[in-house]
Amino acid sequence: MRAGITAGKDDKARRRRLARRLIAVQEEQRLRLSRELHDDLGQMLASVALELHAIRADSAELDTRLARAAHLIDQLSARVHDAAWSLRPADLDRLGLRACIEDLASMLCAQLGVPCDVDLEALSRPLEPEVALTLYRIAQEALTNIGKHARPSHVSVTAHIWDNKLRLAVEDNGHGFDGNIAPGSHHLGLAGMKERLALIGGELTVETAKGKGTAIYADVLLSD
Incomplete structure (x- = not known):
């Protein structure tokens, strides 16, 4: 009877170790994706936004369209930042x-x-x-x-x-x-x-x- 109880405890401990390893692997994946979003895509969006903000067009209509595009890039950058934070908050x-x-x-x-x-x-x-x-x-x-x-x-x-x-x-x-x-x-x-x-x-x-x-x-x- 005691052997059965011990085996049950060992099995439970093994399942818990496996579960914790699963959580660790998931968080490692989240961290990697978060860094890719923040560092790579975020930097690319920031560069595009700077280019758009720097452009001056000859027509008011084109200026307006460029300003709208720059605004959309800024919004997308904010969403990428939020997504990266939600995947793995860097401050944790x-x-x-x-x-x-x-x-x-x-x-x-x-x-x-x-x-x-x-x-x-x-x-x-x-x-x-x-x-x-x-x-x-x-x-x-x-x-x-x-x-x-x-x-x-x-x-x-x-x-x-x-x-x-x-x-x-x-x-x-x-x-x-x-x-x-x-x-x-x-x-x-x-x-x-x-x-x-x-x-x-x-x-x-x-x-x-x-x-x-x-x-x-x-x-x-x-x-x-």
């Missing part, structure tokens, strides 16, 4: 998880014009790379969903540690939704968060109801 390695999630929350609440309570002191401690990446993606998805659907008057992003467990909580007092309905296409983000967290042995809990806001809790066991 440089500034750390706490600062990056604080930036996400600040940007969202500034856009919505609502107050935001942020307490992420618990994220100042070093975390395994795959754990930090997963928590960042969950915060990113949760805050994006708030911006798209919730229409809140208040947002809260907090992290706490107890009993060797880290909990990241993203809460709002917005529209909420019926949590008893089976997830449809508009809930695929939640399903993705659950799957991603499960890969590192974590658990996602969603508490919501129509008109009652939404609370998303991401729980992860910390390594000793």
